[in-house]
Amino acid sequence: MYRAIYLVLLCLPLYAGAAEALRIGVSGSFTGGSAPMGLSMRNGIRLAAEDINRSGGINGRPLLLIERDDQGLSESGIKVASELTLHQRIIAAVGFVNSGVALASQSYYQQAGIPAITAVATAPRVTEQFAPPKYPLNYVFRVSASDAQQAPLIVREARRSGLSRLAIFHDQTNYGRLGQQELVKAMADAGLKPVYTGQFRLGERDMIPQLRQAQQQGAQAILTYAIGPELAQIANALAQMDWHPQLIGSWTLAMSNFIDDAGPNAEGARMVQTFISDSSDPQRQAFVARYLRTFGGRRIPSAVSAAQGYDSLLLLAAALRQARSTDGKAIVNALENLQAPVNGVITTYRKPFSHDKHDAIDLNVPVIGKLQQGEVVHAYASERTQKRRQ
Structure with a gap:
């Protein structure tokens, strides 16, 4: 240790x-x-x-x-x-x-x-x-x-993009399970239900079978609660399937091991952030x-x-x-x-x-980030111009 x-x-x-x-x-x-x-x-x-x-x-x-x-x-x-x-x-x-x-x-x-x-x-x-x-x-x-703050912002971002058929993918840790519960609550508040929920162990390598089920249910976006390595497996599997739903999730979509392991397949992913380097x-x-x-x-x-x-x-x-x-x-x-x-x-x-x-x-502090050419940037230019105030 x-x-x-x-x-x-x-x-x-x-x-x-x-x-x-x-x-x-x-x-x-x-x-x-x-x-x-x-x-x-x-x-x-x-x-x-x-x-x-x-x-x-x-x-x-x-x-x-x-x-x-x-x-x-x-x-x-x-x-x-x-x-x-x-x-x-x-x-x-x-x-x-x-x-x-x-x-x-x-x-x-x-x-x-x-x-x-x-x-x-x-x-x-x-x-x-x-x-x-x-x-x-x-x-x-x-x-x-907290996830009680992030989950509604994730759902709001999906709705902001005109997406309503939403699937949830989460890992089986406390982080993933509790985050999934918050997403379900936030979706219910918006009058929605997940079209599919997928869960996986840490170290999971094959996401395609579950993603195919989400695809068959007509999912327009994948909402995520997991950490970098498994998030990269999701993005890479989507690329193999040549399926391109919007990836929106908690702040961990900004982790370097997601960005590096997914490479160009991470492009466009959106996530909740309290701090973005391009401010x-x-x-x-x-x-x-x-x-x-x-x-x-x-x-x-x-x-x-x-x-x-x-x-x-x-x-x-x-x-x-x-x-x-x-x-x-x-x-x-x-x-x-x-x-x-x-x-x-x-x-x-x-x-x-x-x-x-x-x-x-x-x-009022968190904003939405997006991955652009391997960097996390502000999804909305208006949120880049100033530090958020409490």
């Missing part, structure tokens, strides 16, 4: 002989099929830590990132959560890429009274597990668009340029994950400054009552959380 302790070396001189660093747990899938999301998220968190430490840290104390790879597996996520909360003296955690991992592991943070900010996982239940009134204090927060906003442009300069590559493997990781740590830092305490209850209270706006790369957050609301992303 990947292990690392990450302290921004450029900032060490600021803290020579100073107070002990604040230890922040960072967990995610740094290997496996979800690695593009996990590594991008981790790198976004690292960039935020550099900015925070370079500006003097938190009330004079630097941040120290305790990084762990959960491999995208629930059993690994449980082990990571146990180690971080019991043995690593962390005061808060940021991360959680896969919904199944988040749901399996976040009880450790809740029981330990350690605030945990989810930067990627999107299942609605992630922030509902420990919500009041069943629990007096919910230690789990999120900075990503004309100068702050977003600077973030993308700095990421690529620091970590290399032609594009950010998962720009959404990088941006959400970055903003998650900024929000945690704002709460730590406001609380002036490492006590979990004090940090939660500060997160629920942030006094000053936080200028992230996704949006400017103004009181993003409350006692009853632990999701920072409002419905």
